[in-house]
Amino acid sequence: MVDAAQARSATLAKHETDYRHELAEIEAFSHLSVEQLSELEARFDLVTVDGGEVLVQEGEPSDTLFLVVSGRFLVTAAGKRNPIAEVGTGKSIGEIGFFSGFARTATVTAARDSLVLRLRRKDFDALCEHSPEIWPNMVSMLARRLLRIATRDSEFKRSPERTIAFCHAGEEPIQECVLAKLQELLQSAYRCRFLTSETMREEFPNLETADPHAITRWLNDEEVKYDYLVFVADPELNNWSRLAIRHADTVVRIACQRADEADRPRPLNPLEEFAETVHEADAQRLVLVHQQEGEIRGTRFWLKDRAVRMHHHIRAGSEADYRRLLRFLSGKALGLVACGGGAYCAAHIGMFQAFNEAGLEFDIMGGTSGGAAMVGAYAKGTEPDELERRTHDIFVTNGAMRRATWPRYSFLDHKVFDTCLEKHYGTTRIEDLSIPYFAISTNLSDNRMHCIREGKLWWGIRASSAVPGLLPPVYTPDGQVLVDGSLLDNVPLKQMCDLKSGPNVIINFDPPEIRVSGFAYDRLPSRAELIRSMLFPFFREPPPKAPGPGSILTRSLAVKRQDFRQFLTETDLLFVPPIPDGMSILDWRRHAELRQQAYEYGSREIALRRKSGHAILTSKR
Numbered sequence: 001m002v003d004a005a006q007a008r009s010a011t012l013a014k015h016e017t018d019y020r021h022e023l024a025e026i027e028a029f030s031h032l033s034v035e036q037l038s039e040l041e042a043r044f045d046l047v048t049v050d051g052g053e054v055l056v057q058e059g060e061p062s063d064t065l066f067l068v069v070s071g072r073f074l075v076t077a078a079g080k081r082n083p084i085a086e087v088g089t090g091k092s093i094g095e096i097g098f099f100s101g102f103a104r105t106a107t108v109t110a111a112r113d114s115l116v117l118r119l120r121r122k123d124f125d126a127l128c129e130h131s132p133e134i135w136p137n138m139v140s141m142l143a144r145r146l147l148r149i150a151t152r153d154s155e156f157k158r159s160p161e162r163t164i165a166f167c168h169a170g171e172e173p174i175q176e177c178v179l180a181k182l183q184e185l186l187q188s189a190y191r192c193r194f195l196t197s198e199t200m201r202e203e204f205p206n207l208e209t210a211d212p213h214a215i216t217r218w219l220n221d222e223e224v225k226y227d228y229l230v231f232v233a234d235p236e237l238n239n240w241s242r243l244a245i246r247h248a249d250t251v252v253r254i255a256c257q258r259a260d261e262a263d264r265p266r267p268l269n270p271l272e273e274f275a276e277t278v279h280e281a282d283a284q285r286l287v288l289v290h291q292q293e294g295e296i297r298g299t300r301f302w303l304k305d306r307a308v309r310m311h312h313h314i315r316a317g318s319e320a321d322y323r324r325l326l327r328f329l330s331g332k333a334l335g336l337v338a339c340g341g342g343a344y345c346a347a348h349i350g351m352f353q354a355f356n357e358a359g360l361e362f363d364i365m366g367g368t369s370g371g372a373a374m375v376g377a378y379a380k381g382t383e384p385d386e387l388e389r390r391t392h393d394i395f396v397t398n399g400a401m402r403r404a405t406w407p408r409y410s411f412l413d414h415k416v417f418d419t420c421l422e423k424h425y426g427t428t429r430i431e432d433l434s435i436p437y438f439a440i441s442t443n444l445s446d447n448r449m450h451c452i453r454e455g456k457l458w459w460g461i462r463a464s465s466a467v468p469g470l471l472p473p474v475y476t477p478d479g480q481v482l483v484d485g486s487l488l489d490n491v492p493l494k495q496m497c498d499l500k501s502g503p504n505v506i507i508n509f510d511p512p513e514i515r516v517s518g519f520a521y522d523r524l525p526s527r528a529e530l531i532r533s534m535l536f537p538f539f540r541e542p543p544p545k546a547p548g549p550g551s552i553l554t555r556s557l558a559v560k561r562q563d564f565r566q567f568l569t570e571t572d573l574l575f576v577p578p579i580p581d582g583m584s585i586l587d588w589r590r591h592a593e594l595r596q597q598a599y600e601y602g603s604r605e606i607a608l609r610r611k612s613g614h615a616i617l618t619s620k621r
Contacts (some may be wrong), residue, residue, distance in 0.1 A: 028555035039130070043123035048213045049110045051246030052278030055093065056108040062097025063121045070220035072159060072249065074280075074588055077106040082281070086111075088159055088321040098124075110171060111283065112249040113216050119327070125409060160331055160501070165248035167233035167241065167271045169255035169286060178254060178289055179232060180313075181322055189326070191356040194325060208239050219247055235269040240261040250283050250329070251275045255302065257288045262298030264396055268305060280308035287325060289314045300454065301430040323621065324363045324435070331501035333363040334616065336378075337493050337564075340369025340465070340486040341509045343584065346391060346579040346591035348374035350598030351507055353384040358606045363435040368485040368492050370463040372439035373505070376457055379437045380428060388595055391467020394420040395588035401431050401470070409472040417471065418462060425458035433457070438494045438499070440485030442508075444473065449488045450480070451495055493572075503571040503616050506564070510576050573609065573616050577601045 032040065046069070047057055055066060058077060068091050075085040089106065093116070097104050168174045174579070186192045197207065203218060204210040223229050232243030245251055253272055268616055275284060286308045287569040290296060296313055303311060312328065314321040327333045336355075339347055339427075342433055348371060355362075365375040377387050394400045400420050403413040431454045439460040452460040463474040463482040474482045489495065492510050568574065578596035583590055610617040 023068040029089055033050040035482040036127075040119075040127055043127060044117040044119050044130070047116050047118050048211070048216050049114045049116055050212075050278075051110050051112040051114075051248070054107060055110060055116070056106070056313075058104050060104050062094055062100075062104055064593075065095055065098040065119040065124070067091075067119075068093065069115040069117060070216075070223075071116075072111040072113050073108050073612060075106050075108050075113065078557070086159060102442040111279075113219070113243070115213075115216055115220065116349055117210050127438045159249075161249040161329060162227075163219075163229045163231070163247055163249045164233040164329060165233060165244045165251045165275075167245065167251065167253055167275065168235060168269065169253035169272060170266050170269060172256050174232075174254045175256060175289070175403065181319075182326075184232065185319075185322055185326055186228065189493065190330070192228045192229045192230060193222065193226045194232060195244075196232045197234050197238075201242060208579050212243075215243065216247070222282050232503060233271055237274055238493045241271055241614055244276055245271065247274050248279075248283075250285065251279055252285045252287055252329070252475075253306070253308070254287045254289065257291070257296075257298065257302075259292045259294065259297070262301075264298075264301060266302045266304070272306065276307055282309045283307045285328070286311040287314060288312070289316075291316050296432040296434060300429065303454065310436055311431065312436070315434065320361070321434070327502065327621075328362055328500055333500045334361070334501040335496045335500065335502065335504040336362040336365045336375060337491060337496050337504055337506045338367030338371030338375045339491040339506075339508045340367070340484070341589045342370060342373050343395070343585055343591065344579055344594065345370030345374055346388075346588070346594040347509065347579075347593075347598035348378075348507055349384050349387050349391065350595040350600075351575060351577060352387070353595075354602030355505070355598045356384070357603070358610075360616070362435065362505070362506070363502075364438075364496070366438040366440070366496055366499075367464075368440040368490050369465040369467075372485070373461045376425065376437060376439065376461050379433050379435055380425070380457070380530070381434075384595075390424045391588070391591050394424065394481060395591070399587060401588065407496050410470060412470050413473050418458075420520040421458040421462055425456075427459065430454055430457050430458045430460055436499070438495065440494075440495060441461050441466070441474075442485055442487040444481040444483055445479065449485070449495070450482055451492075486592060489563070493564040493567045497567055503569075503573070505573045505575070505616065506568070507575050507577070508564070571615060573614065574607060575602060 011594065044067070049071070055073060058079075068087055068089050070089050072089075073087040073093060074083040075087060076083050084106070093108050094104065096102070098119075098121070103413070106502040129303065157356060166174060166179065183192075183194050187194075194220050200215075201207050204215060219229065231248060233244045253275070284307065286302060286306055288296075288299065288302060288311065290313060293316060299311065299313075310328070312321075312325050324333070338345075352374075365379045366372070367375040374387070375389070382390070394417075398416055398420050400417040401412060403416045404411060405413040430439075436454070437457075439452045441450040441452055441460075441463040442448075450463075460476070464485045465471075466483045468483050468487070471529060476482065485492070491506060493504060493506055496504055578601055580593055580597060583594065606617060
């Protein structure tokens with residue numbers, strides 16, 4: 001609660017700032033006269049709330065009302081971790097319980113250092129004695145507010161990040177050259193102010209003993225002047241480092257990764273431990289700066305005990321990697337989303353070729369099933385020609401999806417497929433890829449989508465493409481059962497939007513409808529008839545032509561392919577490469593034809609959309 005902050009509060013009458021306008025913006029007070037607003041204003045206290053501090057606790061008495069002067073709060077309910085709403089500057093907190101007399105219906109926590117105006121019940125009751133006409137308006141307001149809550153979509157979008165804290169991860173402080181490069185690029189693109197303990201002492205000479213209320217007010221005033229405020233924490237956990245972390249919308253932990261020290265534990269330092277007490281994982285990122293070129297290793301040791309939304313790699317001397325990180329921080333990261341679709345996924349190769357020729361550079365990639373396999377190779381740096389050769393080796397030369405077995409666990413021999421995946425994706429781990437990547441699987445243990453962002457790349461692809469029945473599930477060490485992600489999300493655009501803000505390029509297929517003309521159901525042969533036709537093919541009528549179980553099952557997984565469209569925005573680019581006539585969803589032999597057709601389609605579409613001025617194709621990265 002705000003007990004610690006109460007000692008820092010003061011009455012509004014003693015402050016120069018006039019908050020009558022903010023009070024008038026609250027729905028419950030919008031009808032009050034200027035005189036009534038002035039009287040109400042005099043009854044409010046101004047309170048500083050530290051980042052991570054609980055302002056309102058679900059189930060407690062509703063004896064206070066708050067108005068957010070500056071800062072940001074997250075609302076959670078029913079003990080759940082994920083927020084259901086966000087409250088920013090100018091919004092009120094706790095009015096339903098305050099005016100109705102009910103207990104708090106949710107918990108409200110400061111996402112960063114904030115300022116609120118606080119009105120106590122006894123002061124409001126005193127005001128109502130002078131202005132009894134307030135109550136009818138309160139009843140009307142409550143009815144409208146409850147109706148909005150009842151019809152509100154459960155999803156919400158977080159506000160853009162405006163304040164960023166840099167602190168070191170692990171043992172070593174952030175290198176000065178890394179901070180200098182981040183500052184250079186941020187200030188070249190945005191109105192951005194960097195604040196360190198030294199620069200803060202220019203404003204507050206006695207920083208350690210300065211009034212926290214005054215510092216918070218000053219920082220919020222500075223925020224209005226800039227696109228971003230960036231706080232650089234000291235190497236030690238002192239008052240300034242605590243303030244920088246608490247006041248940040250997002251905390252970026254930066255570590256130096258040396259190749260000869262890659263495979264060892266990476267314990268949290270005191271700054272990181274403090275950050276995890278203040279912020280949820282969604283408000284934290286990990287950046288690993290690699291001093292040597294070559295293969296990235298050891299990321300799992302950094303991620304093991306750290307609760308972060310995402311991790312990023314910056315290779316020595318790579319300005320492109322720095323710019324990619326800044327696009328994530330500024331909400332402009334470009335994502336690539338690849339759908340599943342069996343043999344149709346060879347079209348992704350042609351689209352990748354068109355993207356390369358158009359100069360498109362992606363900041364994060366993800367996909368489902370065959371799409372996960374294709375973008376996994378693309379994220380690994382595999383060129384389209386090489387990717388086509390590997391596709392031929394897996395599905396044509398080795399016939400990975402044509403090796404039948406005794407159907408005890410599946411119809412196909414998974415060992416062939418597994419061996420091919422392990423051969424072509426090697427020992428690469430997902431978290432060691434130079435750009436973020438994810439694969440979507442379906443978790444049959446809890447009937448939920450499973451987003452794979454760590455572990456061996458080939459294993460994640462195998463789990464994402466475990467077509468039920470054709471291939472056995474993948475079993476995790478803790479007993480989870482994973483199958484093809486297409487069951488729940490064939491085009492994982494929502495997962496991409498959950499991970500980052502910014503535009504996306506989406507590849508989807510519109511496979512031809514399955515229709516069988518002139519075929520009667522009663523013509524389907526029995527087991528004995530099928531055996532006879534196989535043993536004596538020249539003496540009996542061949543079995544009727546109809547889709548096999550593999551085609552029906554694989555095609556069924558794409559039924560939900562249209563669900564992603566509700567998440568499309570005008571900044572996104574959707575490509576739907578055509579499927580050759582008569583091509584089966586398991587016909588991998590036509591991969592070269594499909595790639596070429598998709599490449600020609602992609603090249604034409606990119607040229608047309610660039611000509612029309614689409615932002616993704618015309619903006620400079």
